[in-house]
Amino acid sequence: MIQAIKNNIRRILIRLSVVAAGLLSTALVGWQMADSAFRVWQIEAITEAERLSAELNYRVQREREPLVAMSILYFGSTVVEQQELIASRTQLISSTSRNPSLSIAFVATHGEAGYQVQQSAGDLPLLPTGQLYMIDDRLVPIIEQAYDEKPAIATGALFKDGETSYLPLAIAVPNADTEGVLVCLIDFSSLLGDVTSDIISSATTVEIFHPENPSINHSSLPQLSSEPETSYRTEIDMGLYRWELIWHFDADGGNPVDYRLTYASVVFGLAITALLTLIVHNLLRQQRRIEQQVREKSAELQEAHGQMVQQGRMAALGGMVAGISHELNTPVGNSLMAATVLKNRTAEVSKMLADNDLKYSDLSAYLETATESTRIIEQNIRRATELVKDFKQVAVDQTSERMRSFSISVMINELVATLSPQLKHTPHTLEVDVPEHLLMNSYPGPLGQVISNMVMNSLAHAFEPGSRGLMKIKVTKVDEEHLLLEFTDNGRGIDEKVRSRIFDPFFTTQLGRGGSGLGLHIAYNIVTDMLGGEIKLDEKTSKGVRFLITLPLQAPERRQGPRQERRSNPYDTK
Numbered sequence: 355m356i357q358a359i360k361n362n363i364r365r366i367l368i369r370l371s372v373v374a375a376g377l378l379s380t381a382l383v384g385w386q387m388a389d390s391a392f393r394v395w396q397i398e399a400i401t402e403a404e405r406l407s408a409e410l411n412y413r414v415q416r417e418r419e420p421l422v423a424m425s426i427l428y429f430g431s432t433v434v435e436q437q438e439l440i441a442s443r444t445q446l447i448s449s450t451s452r453n454p455s456l457s458i459a460f461v462a463t464h465g466e467a468g469y470q471v472q473q474s475a476g477d478l479p480l481l482p483t484g485q486l487y488m489i490d491d492r493l494v495p496i497i498e499q500a501y502d503e504k505p506a507i508a509t510g511a512l513f514k515d516g517e518t519s520y521l522p523l524a525i526a527v528p529n530a531d532t533e534g535v536l537v538c539l540i541d542f543s544s545l546l547g548d549v550t551s552d553i554i555s556s557a558t559t560v561e562i563f564h565p566e567n568p569s570i571n572h573s574s575l576p577q578l579s580s581e582p583e584t585s586y587r588t589e590i591d592m593g594l595y596r597w598e599l600i601w602h603f604d605a606d607g608g609n610p611v612d613y614r615l616t617y618a619s620v621v622f623g624l625a626i627t628a629l630l631t632l633i634v635h636n637l638l639r640q641q642r643r644i645e646q647q648v649r650e651k652s653a654e655l656q657e658a659h660g661q662m663v664q665q666g667r668m669a670a671l672g673g674m675v676a677g678i679s680h681e682l683n684t685p686v687g688n689s690l691m692a693a694t695v696l697k698n699r700t701a702e703v704s705k706m707l708a709d710n711d712l713k714y715s716d717l718s719a720y721l722e723t724a725t726e727s728t729r730i731i732e733q734n735i736r737r738a739t740e741l742v743k744d745f746k747q748v749a750v751d752q753t754s755e756r757m758r759s760f761s762i763s764v765m766i767n768e769l770v771a772t773l774s775p776q777l778k779h780t781p782h783t784l785e786v787d788v789p790e791h792l793l794m795n796s797y798p799g800p801l802g803q804v805i806s807n808m809v810m811n812s813l814a815h816a817f818e819p820g821s822r823g824l825m826k827i828k829v830t831k832v833d834e835e836h837l838l839l840e841f842t843d844n845g846r847g848i849d850e851k852v853r854s855r856i857f858d859p860f861f862t863t864q865l866g867r868g869g870s871g872l873g874l875h876i877a878y879n880i881v882t883d884m885l886g887g888e889i890k891l892d893e894k895t896s897k898g899v900r901f902l903i904t905l906p907l908q909a910p911e912r913r914q915g916p917r918q919e920r921r922s923n924p925y926d927t928k
Contacts, residue, residue: 361645365638372634376627383623387616395611396584403586403601406554410599411590413549414521417456418507420446421523421538424458428527428536434460436485440475455541457481460527461489461497462534469497472534480515481539493522493537499594500524500535509593511566518543519572543574550575557604565595578604682742685734692734696727757909759795762829762837763788769802770827773809780813782823792831796909800880804889807873808841808901816845816898832904836887839903847898853891886910 420443427442428434439458447454457476464470469489474481480490489497496510510522521542524535546562554560554575562572582602589596605611703720706712766788777784794801809825817823828840848856855861857878881889887905 365642368638369631369635372631373627376623376630380620380623380627384616384620387619388613391611391613391616392605395605399584399603400586402558403588406560406601407588407590407599410549411592413545414592417521417540417545418523419450420456420458421507421525421536424538425525425527425536428460428529433530434473436473439473440483443475455544457539459537460529460534461537462532464488469494472529472532476539478539478541480520481537493539496522496524496537497535500526509595511595512542512562512564512572513567514570514572519574521545542572546574557606559602561600563598565598568598578602580604580606682738685737689731689734692727692730696724699723757795757797759793760798761790762792762794763790765798765802766805766827766829769805773806776813781821782813782817782825784809784825784827787826787828789829789831792829792837794907796905797884800884804877804880804903805841807877811873812843812845812899816843818846835908836904836906839905841901841903842898844898847895848891853893856891881905884909
C-alpha cells in the first residue's frame with residue numbers, strides 16, 4: 355500500500371516536472387528570442403543612426419551651394435552692387451526651393467575697428483539686409499578663417515543665439531578693388547527641422563554638439579516622451595571640426611521591436627509542452643500497467659523459483675541419503691560379519707562345554723575370536739554412529755533455514771564427510787584448509803548447500819574424462835567481521851564467452867545431459883540474499899576456476915520478500 359502511494363506520488367512529480375521543464379524552457383526560449391529581437395532592433399537603430407548622420411552631413415554640405423553660386427557672381431563681375439546681391443539671393447532661393455532662412459553678406463576690413471558689412475541680403479537678425487554696418491563679433495572668427503583657408507570655403511563653428519543655432523560659412527572674394535569675405539549665415543535650427551522632417555520618426559531624436567562649445571546642444575528636435583531604449587554616438591566631418599551626434603531611439607513608437615517571432619516561439623513552446631505532458635502521461639499509464647504485469651509474473655516466478663530451490667535441496671538430501679546408505683553398508687556389513695563369526699564360535703564352544711570336551715586351547719582361541727569380533731563390531735558401530743551423526747546434522751541444516759552459531763571448520767568437515775560417497779567413485783580429490791575455532795552466527799544449511807553446489811558443479815563440468823582433478827576449499831579471516839571462502843579446481847575452466855552468464859538461472863553447458871542450470875544461480879542467491887555476502891568469479895585465474903565468497907561472521911536477519919537480483923558483474927574482482 356505504501357509502495358503504491360509512493361509510486362503514485364512519483365508519477366505525479368514526473369508529470370509536474372515535465373510541465374515545469376516545458377514552461378521553463380518556453381520562458382527561456384521566449385526570453386532569448388525577445389532579447390535577440392531587441393538586439394536586432396538595436397542593430398537596425400545603429401544602422402539608421404549612421405544613415406541619418408550621413409544624410410545630415412550631406413544636407414549641411416549642400417548648404418555651401420548658395421555661397422559657391424554667390425562667389426562666382428563676385429569673381430565674374432567687375433563690381434557687385436547691393437541690389438544685385440539681393441536679386442541673386444532671391445533667385446537662388448526660388449529656383450532651388452531652398453529654405454529662405456539664410457543671409458549672405460560681403461564683408462571687408464574697416465580700418466582698425468574691425469569688419470564692416472558693405473552689402474548684405476537676408477532676414478536673419480544677426481545679418482540683416484543692409485549696408486555699411488559693423489558685423490557681429492560672433493562672425494569675426496569665420497571671416498578670419500576664410501582669409502586663412504583662401505580660396506577654400508570655410509565652415510565655422512556652430513553657435514547659439516537665444517533658442518536658435520547658426521552655422522556660418524565664408525569664402526574670400528574680391529568686389530572691384532576691395533578684398534573681402536563673402537559670408538553665408540544659415541539658421542541651423544530651421545535647416546535641421548527641414549532636413550529631419552521627412553527622414554526621422556517621432557521615436558527618434560538627436561543631440562548635436564560642436565567641439566568649440568561641447569556643452570551646448572544645437573539640436574532643435576523635441577525630446578522623446580520616455581527614456582530611450584538605446585542610444586548611439588557618432589561623429590561627422592565638417593571640415594575644420596568634427597561634430598558629435600548622439601542619437602536616441604524609443605522602441606515603443608515609430609519603428610518598434612518586432613516581437614512576432616517571440617510570440618510564435620512561446621505559443622509553439624506551450625504546444626510542445628502540452629504534447630510532451632500528454633505523451634508522458636500515457637507512458638506513465640502504460641508503465642503502471644507493465645509494472646503490475648511484472649509484479650504478477652515475478653510473484654509466479656518467485657513461487658516457481660522457491661519450489662525449484664526446495665526441490666534442489668531435497669534432491670541434494672536424497673543424494674546424501676543414498677551416499678550415506680552406501681557408506682553405512684561397510685561398517686554394518688563388517689559388524690554383521692564379526693557378530694556372525696562370534697555367534698558361530700560361541701555355539702561351538704557351548705557344544706564343547708556341554709559335551710565336556712572343552713579344552714584350554716579352545717577356550718583361549720574363542721576368547722581371542724570374541725575379543726577381535728567385539729573390537730570390529732565396536733569400531734564399525736562407532737563409524738556408523740559418526741556417519742549418522744554427520745548426516746543428521748547436515749540433513750537438519752539442509753532442510754531448515756535456522757540461524758545458529760557454529761564452527762565453520764566442523765560444519766565443512768561434516769559436509770565433506772557426507773560428500774565422500776560421491777567422491778569415492780571418482781578419481782578426484784577434495785582438500786580442505788579451514789582454521790579451527792573460527793565461529794559464525796549464520797545459516798549452516800544454506801552455506802553447506804552453496805559448497806555442495808560448488809563441488810557438484812566441478813564434478814559435473816570441470817574435469818576431462820580420465821583426469822585426476824583437485825578441488826580445494828580454503829577459508830581465511832579477512833577482518834573482525836568477515837571471512838573469505840575460496841573454492842578452486844584445476845579443471846578446464848570456464849569459457850570467457852559464458853563467464854558473465856554462469857550465475858543466470860537455467861544456464862548450463864550440459865543441456866539435455868542432466869544439467870539444470872540452477873546450481874550456481876541458487877548459490878548466488880543464497881550468498882547475496884540469505885548470508886549477506888558476495889560471490890565472484892576470479893577471471894585472472896589461468897587454469898581451472900576460483901570462486902571468491904566473502905561472508906559476514908554475523909549474518910543479517912532474514913529479509914522478507916523476493917530474493918535479491920544480481921546487481922553487478924559476478925566475476926569482477928575489483
